[in-house]
Amino acid sequence: MHEVGLLAQCPCSGGDQGGGLFLTLCLVACAVWLVHRIGRKDGVSRMNKAWKIAIVVALVAVVAIVIIEKQKGSLPGTDADKGDTGTSQPAAGLPRLLDLGSTVCIPCKMMAPILEELKKEYEGKLQVEFIDVNVNPEPAREHGIKLIPTQIFFDASGKERFRHEGFFSKEDILAKWKELGVDLSVGAPAATGPTFSRMEPAKPDDRPKTAICYMCDGDINPKTLVVVKSAKGDVRLCGPHCYFIMYSCLTEDKTDFEKKVSVTDWADGKMVPVTEAVYVYGAEEKTGRPTIKAFAAREAAEKERQASGGNVLAWNVVQEKELAARCGFCDRAVYPQDAARVVTADGINTWGCCSHCALGVAARTGKDIEVRQPDRLTGEMIVVKTASGSVASLEPKTAVAWFGLRKAPDGKFASAGCFHQGFFVNEDNLKKWVEQNPTATGKAITIAQALADKMKLSPQQIQKACKIGECAPK
Numbered sequence: 001m002h003e004v005g006l007l008a009q010c011p012c013s014g015g016d017q018g019g020g021l022f023l024t025l026c027l028v029a030c031a032v033w034l035v036h037r038i039g040r041k042d043g044v045s046r047m048n049k050a051w052k053i054a055i056v057v058a059l060v061a062v063v064a065i066v067i068i069e070k071q072k073g074s075l076p077g078t079d080a081d082k083g084d085t086g087t088s089q090p091a092a093g094l095p096r097l098l099d100l101g102s103t104v105c106i107p108c109k110m111m112a113p114i115l116e117e118l119k120k121e122y123e124g125k126l127q128v129e130f131i132d133v134n135v136n137p138e139p140a141r142e143h144g145i146k147l148i149p150t151q152i153f154f155d156a157s158g159k160e161r162f163r164h165e166g167f168f169s170k171e172d173i174l175a176k177w178k179e180l181g182v183d184l185s186v187g188a189p190a191a192t193g194p195t196f197s198r199m200e201p202a203k204p205d206d207r208p209k210t211a212i213c214y215m216c217d218g219d220i221n222p223k224t225l226v227v228v229k230s231a232k233g234d235v236r237l238c239g240p241h242c243y244f245i246m247y248s249c250l251t252e253d254k255t256d257f258e259k260k261v262s263v264t265d266w267a268d269g270k271m272v273p274v275t276e277a278v279y280v281y282g283a284e285e286k287t288g289r290p291t292i293k294a295f296a297a298r299e300a301a302e303k304e305r306q307a308s309g310g311n312v313l314a315w316n317v318v319q320e321k322e323l324a325a326r327c328g329f330c331d332r333a334v335y336p337q338d339a340a341r342v343v344t345a346d347g348i349n350t351w352g353c354c355s356h357c358a359l360g361v362a363a364r365t366g367k368d369i370e371v372r373q374p375d376r377l378t379g380e381m382i383v384v385k386t387a388s389g390s391v392a393s394l395e396p397k398t399a400v401a402w403f404g405l406r407k408a409p410d411g412k413f414a415s416a417g418c419f420h421q422g423f424f425v426n427e428d429n430l431k432k433w434v435e436q437n438p439t440a441t442g443k444a445i446t447i448a449q450a451l452a453d454k455m456k457l458s459p460q461q462i463q464k465a466c467k468i469g470e471c472a473p474k
């Protein structure tokens with residue numbers, strides 16, 4: 001608080017008050033002199049002394065009121081104009097958001113449009129201030145800023161209530177104010193988000209564990225089962241593609257990893273070491289999505305190829321094809337046919353292995369992106385465009401996201417993983433899909449929130465995204 005007092009006296013902000021007093025004194029002196037002169041000119045040399053005093057008092061009062069009003073009226077304007085000098089005074093009785101950053105760092109630049117929006121939308125409710133610490137380093141020292149951007153939340157009495165380092169989305173800022181007891185949405189056009197959730201499965205998953213794919217939770221087709229031996233027992237996967245998804249996420253040394261892996265012979269159902277089998281690699285006619293069948297014997301593979309089409313490929317070729325397309329956020333192997341399409345502002349095409357990962361490309365690259373993701377129930381296309389880490393446009397506007405959550409053994413809910421996320425053109429479609437998937441648990445959120453969740457991740461967290469724990473053999 002001491003520092004604020006010092007600042008108030010700095011010539012550029014406190015000068016107003018001294019100047020005002022000086023002006024008042026000058027005007028009063030002029031008024032007294034004028035009253036004397038008027039009295040003489042009119043020849044009323046013996047003007048009533050009481051009248052003179054009354055006129056002087058009235059003039060002083062008028063001048064004082066004019067000056068006070070002028071100062072009052074000019075303060076908010078002064079604040080806005082001096083937004084980046086950091087010398088403005090908090091408007092009395094308003095909560096204040098102070099962002100200390102610069103005009104060059106990337107997350108700082110991403111904050112700029114958010115601050116502008118908040119300033120406009122919550123005018124009269126929230127004071128929003130930006131200080132460029134390169135231009136004005138003093139406030140950064142005063143507030144003990146360690147890195148930029150830092151946002152400091154002050155309550156109406158000027159007391160610091162919270163601070164956050166790094167990019168902070170509009171949704172998160174509003175949510176934080178709400179948490180601090182400042183509901184800025186009151187009286188504002190309500191941003192009504194979806195409210196639907198189901199945190200307990202409608203029906204328990206009674207499939208035997210050996211019938212569930214470790215990666216996607218789907219049913220295991222016994223003809224395509226892949227088994228990975230691990231210290232903690234066998235990891236069972238529904239097919240080679242789920243195996244490659246897992247493999248692409250491994251952070252451990254992958255040398256000789258394949259020695260632990262066996263695939264099912266499509267012809268006789270026996271397990272074969274993964275590197276010794278040959279594969280009939282085809283494509284679904286309608287979608288172009290790859291199909292993979294493993295065979296221990298070349299002749300059996302040839303027979304299948306003649307019957308159903310495709311090519312007979314060795315393991316290393318299959319591996320190369322499977323690892324060619326990756327999620328632009330978490331780096332998992334994807335089939336473009338299953339994935340969200342993502343185009344960055346500079347024209348780079350990539351994919352999101354799920355809808356949330358697709359939005360995460362904006363966080364990982366720091367670029368504006370366009371995401372095209374089909375509705376999980378109907379396949380209708382949903383198109384999201386981002387600008388500076390916020391949703392710039394959404395088609396259709398009713399689209400919502402499903403945030404798949406699962407209860408951990410400690411009772412806390414955490415992301416259920418990429419296979420359990422999705423977009424829907426509206427909340428009704430989402431509810432229908434949840435009904436059709438009795439084991440699905442999670443909640444409906446806005447797509448803006450789904451993006452905000454990704455934008456707030458630190459570069460270290462992004463680096464680790466889906467790099468397992470979640471995906472490694474347990």
Ligand SMILES: [Zn+2]
Pocket residue numbers: 213214215216217218237238239242
């Ligand atoms: Zn699977």
Ligand SMILES: [Zn+2]
Pocket residue numbers: 327328329330331332352353354357358418466
């Ligand atoms: Zn991903």
